[in-house]
Amino acid sequence: MVHPSPKKDFQVAVVGGGVCGLACAIALHRAGVPVRLFEAAAKFGEIGAGLGVGPNAVRALDKMGLLDAILKKVNPAELKARSFSFYEGLSDNHEAFFTYPTLPEDKAIGIHRAVFLDALVDVLDSSIAYFNKRCTSITESPTKPQRLVIHFQDGTTHEADVVLGADGVKSSVRNFIVDGPDRRLAFSHTVAYRGLIPWSQLEAAGFKIDVSDHPVCITGPSKHFILFPIKDGAVINVVAFSARYDIPIGVGEVNEKAQWVEAVSKNVLFKEYEGWGPDVEALLKCMPDKPGKWSIHVVHPPLESYAKGRIALLGDAAHAMLPHMGAGAGQGIEDAYFLSRLLSHPETNTDNTEQAVLQVYSRIRQPRAQMVWEGSRYAGRVYDMHGPSEPTAEGIRKDLTDMYHPVWHHDMEADVERAVASLRDSGAFTGSSQ
Ligand SMILES: Cc1cc2nc3c(=O)[nH]c(=O)nc-3n(C[C@H](O)[C@H](O)[C@H](O)COP(=O)(O)OP(=O)(O)OC[C@H]3O[C@@H](n4cnc5c(N)ncnc54)[C@H](O)[C@@H]3O)c2cc1C
Structure with missing residues (x-):
């Protein structure tokens, strides 16, 4: 290229x-x-799981011109508005609580992570990528003080x-964004067991819930399952969650050296979900012999800013x-979309990136991402029957209504316009491009 x-x-x-990182670099x-x-x-590389x-x-991928590359790797018809159905995991009738309503323009897709990553790699100019480069520290350039030196x-x-x-x-x-030794890293007291199961195998095992073309949540006390189809419905991505609500996020030591992902025996799963209904029993039988167990860690307490000097953070x-x-x-x-729009703006230059452009990135993106962070914690509580309403089908329906709306319907163009207006107001952008 x-x-x-x-x-x-x-x-x-x-x-x-x-x-x-890939999306942003491209x-x-x-x-x-x-x-x-x-x-x-x-x-x-990506793990063997669905995304x-x-x-x-x-919409963000489309705006970055990356959606076509992804759709080339799958059946494009898989990109569609999907309902989201909720089932009661402990009972044996498996009647849906409700189906979350979606608008026709709310197109989503479930995809194998490796396929998604490959699509991005296909459109990356390989000459800009360097491997075996683990960043260990960042210092100021000894010769050009405004520049940074990344040490690998x-x-x-x-x-x-x-x-x-x-x-x-x-x-x-992140060490160069937060002051002091605080890594802002916390265990969520939630673990997830993951597996990919052929839909035909699930059906043959007697699994009755139809998950072949839309996501499903199977709810229960302090535990739930999320299932969604990938590979045109041929394979089901399964994530089985188990959480503790007696310990708040942030309490307890984080051991970064420990294995956060480990293969466990299937018996661990049978024990975790003992007493659940027949569909869950069938599902567990189909899980891989050694499912992966993820100890989910999060950034917490939230960063006040995603940028400091000429360094900024994105993603996890x-x-x-x-x-x-x-x-x-x-x-x-x-x-990635927001950063690419701001950094490529005709008025962004070496003098205004530090004090202005990256600060505006942080000011606009931090509250939005933190809102989704909080929403995700709330959603887990509701699926696990720890929501604000009573732990019944009606309570869950009430607590989930409109929950996805602010996540799915965000005006990213308005954010970019707001950022540019703020840069103009502050004088960082003067109306004349370089
Ligand atoms: C169980 C589970 C299910 C999920 N399901 C979904 C979902 O359905 N949809 C969704 O949107 N999100 C989902 N997520 C979240 C999603 O997986 C993450 O938000 C996303 O993968 C983060 O991408 P990232 O590029 O920021 O980080 P990562 O994917 O972690 O990539 C970081 C990269 O940086 C490299 N790296 C690390 N340290 C260094 C270093 N010092 N120097 C150089 N390189 C380094 C790594 O090798 C890696 O390639 C899920 C998460 C979990 C745990």
Whole structure:
């Protein structure tokens, strides 16, 4: 691929090549912003699980010109408005609580994570990506004080004007945003068991709930299941959650060296969901022999700012959240879109990135992502029958009504316009482009 001619007098380094870092680097590169991407692993990679991409994330991907690449990898008809059905997990009648109403324009997709990542990698100019580059620290350039030097574990360095940390929940870049040793990392006291199961196998096992074309939530006390179809309905992504509500998020030590993902015996699952209805029993029998168990960690307490100096965070590095609205990656994708629009704006230059542009990014994106963070925690509480209303079908229906609306229907263009207006008001943008 050919590099577009650079339109900027500054260079950006993106640290971390997960979905958010990749999306951001591609969008910046396409917009003519000189950018390099540094990934710690030897190659791009995603786990074997599904990813729900909600309507807001679909729109952001479309605006970045990335949706077509994704739709090339799947049956494009899979992108559609979907209902979301809720079932009672402990009973044996499995009657739906309700089906969440969606508008026809609320198109979403369930996709295998590796397929999603591959689609992005396909459209990345490979010459901007560097592997085995684990960022360990960031310092000021000794010769050009306005520039930053990224230090990597292999002893090499890279100099850039702006560093964007997309290095996930355990972010090393976050150390340079928060003051002091506080990592803002907390265990959510929620674990998730994940598996991919062929739909035909589930049906054959006697699983009666139809999940072949829309997501389903099976609710129960302090536990729930989320199921959604991928691969055109041939495979079902299953996530079984189990949470503790007696310990608040943030209480307890976080051991970053411990395994946050481990393979466990299926017996652990049978024990966790003992006494649940026959559908859950059938489902558990179909789970892989050694399902993965995720100890879900989140960024908490929330960061006051996603930017400091010429460093900014996006994706899980900034706002890793509970996954109960299937919206964490979506928020990182929105970050990527917003950053690409602001950094490629004709009036953004090396003098105004630090004090103005990255600060505005943070001011506008932080409250939005934090709202989704809180919404995701709330959604989990409701699915787990710890919502504000009584733990009945009617209570859950009441607590969930309109919950997804603010997540799915956000005007990203208005955010960009607001940012530009604020930069004009502050004098950072003067109306004349470089
Ligand atoms: C059970 C579960 C289900 C979920 N389901 C959904 C869903 O359906 N929909 C949704 O939108 N979200 C979902 N999420 C959230 C979603 O997975 C994350 O929000 C998303 O993957 C974050 O992407 P990221 O690019 O910010 O970080 P990551 O995917 O963590 O990528 C970070 C990258 O940075 C690299 N890296 C790390 N450290 C360094 C370093 N020091 N230097 C250089 N590179 C580094 C890593 O190797 C990695 O490639 C779910 C999460 C969980 C736990």
